[in-house]
Amino acid sequence: MKVVKPGIVTLLVTYVIALTLMVMPMPATFDVFRPDWVTLVMLYWIIALPHRVSIGTALILGVLSDVLLGSIVGVHALGMVVVAYLAARNFQRLRNFALIQQAVVIAVLILLKRFIVFEANVFLHDAEFTLSYFWPVLTSAVFWLWVFPLLRKVRRQFGVS
Amino acid sequence: MKTLFVRGPSLLSRLVLALACSFLLIFIDHRLQAMQPVRVFLNSLVAPVQYLAILPEQLLDNFSESVKTTDQLSAENKALKQRILKLQGQQQQLQFLQNENRRLRELLGSDARESARRMVAEVIAVASEPFSQQLVINKGTLSGVYEGQPVLDSSGIIGQVQDVGGNTARVLLISDQSHAISLRSERNDIRALAQGTGDIGRLELMFIPHSTELREGDLLMSSGLGGVFPEGYPVARIASIVRDESLPFATVFADPVSALDRVRNVLLLWPSESELQPIYEDDE
Numbered sequence: 001m002k003v004v005k006p007g008i009v010t011l012l013v014t015y016v017i018a019l020t021l022m023v024m025p026m027p028a029t030f031d032v033f034r035p036d037w038v039t040l041v042m043l044y045w046i047i048a049l050p051h052r053v054s055i056g057t058a059l060i061l062g063v064l065s066d067v068l069l070g071s072i073v074g075v076h077a078l079g080m081v082v083v084a085y086l087a088a089r090n091f092q093r094l095r096n097f098a099l100i101q102q103a104v105v106i107a108v109l110i111l112l113k114r115f116i117v118f119e120a121n122v123f124l125h126d127a128e129f130t131l132s133y134f135w136p137v138l139t140s141a142v143f144w145l146w147v148f149p150l151l152r153k154v155r156r157q158f159g160v161s
Numbered sequence: 162m163k164t165l166f167v168r169g170p171s172l173l174s175r176l177v178l179a180l181a182c183s184f185l186l187i188f189i190d191h192r193l194q195a196m197q198p199v200r201v202f203l204n205s206l207v208a209p210v211q212y213l214a215i216l217p218e219q220l221l222d223n224f225s226e227s228v229k230t231t232d233q234l235s236a237e238n239k240a241l242k243q244r245i246l247k248l249q250g251q252q253q254q255l256q257f258l259q260n261e262n263r264r265l266r267e268l269l270g271s272d273a274r275e276s277a278r279r280m281v282a283e284v285i286a287v288a289s290e291p292f293s294q295q296l297v298i299n300k301g302t303l304s305g306v307y308e309g310q311p312v313l314d315s316s317g318i319i320g321q322v323q324d325v326g327g328n329t330a331r332v333l334l335i336s337d338q339s340h341a342i343s344l345r346s347e348r349n350d351i352r353a354l355a356q357g358t359g360d361i362g363r364l365e366l367m368f369i370p371h372s373t374e375l376r377e378g379d380l381l382m383s384s385g386l387g388g389v390f391p392e393g394y395p396v397a398r399i400a401s402i403v404r405d406e407s408l409p410f411a412t413v414f415a416d417p418v419s420a421l422d423r424v425r426n427v428l429l430l431w432p433s434e435s436e437l438q439p440i441y442e443d444d445e
Contacts, residue, residue, distance in 0.1 A: 016213070019210050020210050023210065023211060023214045023286045025214065025285075025286060031287075054172070055175045055178075055179045056175070056179070058179065059183065063186065067203040067206075067207050068211070068286075069288050070295045070323070070324075072190045072191045073186045073189075073203075074182075074185070074186030074188075075187060077179075081176065082176075082180075085173075085175075089172060118292075120187070124187070124191055125292075125339050126338070127292035130359070133290070
């Protein structure tokens with residue numbers, strides 16, 4: 001019998017919150033700048049707990065994003081999986097970066113994810129390039145400066161390891 | 162106890178496996194279109210998240226509703242009563258015309274037109290990606306919503322149901338890049354095919370010859386030819402016609418009559434000839 005690992009509830013709650021923030025209705029002006037919450041939260045947990053959160057989680061979160069956003073199932077999963085792999089390979093390096101440096105890396109990773117999703121959409125149904133799709137790269141990097149300390153606090157408070 | 166070295170399959174093999182999974186899912190969903198049964202399940206699975214996402218907005222709405230002053234309420238009440246009066250006047254006229262139309266159609270020997278059945282639904286989410294223009298509404302298979310169902314708002318057609326969950330449904334808007342609708346000009350019955358541009362509030366009319374009689378400001382109604390949308394509902398108004406002779410066709414843009422970025426309540430339509438029926442809740 002395998003005992004449920006401590007902190008699984010905390011992890012699930014952060015995922016649900018991130019997914020909720022992803023689909024929460026917002027005024028169109030701010031909507032363009034909505035940070036990529038799901039990827040942010042996933043990247044934090046990969047850097048903090050690479051032995052627990054990794055490519056499998058990325059796949060599941062990606063499929064859930066696809067269903068919530070109504071895109072073809074697998075498109076977001078593809079982007080998330082690639083980003084998760086890069087983060088999981090370099091988690092030790094990322095941990096030792098300063099917060100600002102981390103934010104830059106996060107921006108690059110989210111840019112990569114968005115690029116993959118965009119290219120998949122081009123391939124599947126000739127999507128046209130819209131610059132606004134890449135605004136969240138910047139906002140996500142800015143929000144990382146708060147998401148990281150917040151999630152670290154959550155992790156320590158609830159003893160997730 | 163955390164072990165340092167035993168970690169199951171290596172990261173790279175897991176990546177390959179996950180990538181294969183993603184590609185397989187894309188293939189199944191896009192090429193084979195075989196995800197519908199799974200999608201109903203998945204949509205029902207994520208429905209709580211969608212209802213959670215609109216909770217703050219609903220609470221805020223309730224709050225602002227409950228702190229309204231008597232003056233505001235009575236003013237609103239008055240305005241609404243006046244509107245009802247106006248609509249009732251129009252309704253009488255409509256009923257008269259409907260009867261007349263039916264009699265004339267009987268004389269001509271053509272089929273009578275039945276009115277469609279409707280249901281009001283609330284928008285609970287909008288897709289936030291530029292290459293898919295969609296809405297999620299709070300009615301699903303449990304209310305009799307079906308795939309391909311026409312969806313309207315108070316001013317005109319806004320889209321069709323793309324996939325359904327237990328108590329949510331996803332509406333593809335007419336402005337989506339993958340959506341096209343067959344239209345007919347109200348003024349001179351010219352048929353046109355309007356494709357979404359991915360820009361909310363903009364449709365492009367395809368294959369319009371340079372010599373067209375369409376004019377800017379013409380109202381375009383649904384033609385009923387595609388089999389999805391019923392005939393005679395307003396859809397868009399022509400915004401601009403550019404006759405560049407170097408292109409094979411004129412470039413015609415039309416603006417949807419309903420503000421697609423501001424839709425809050427939608428109307429689901431069950432065409433009279435279809436066998437599918439709306440399922441109303443008991444308390445309505």
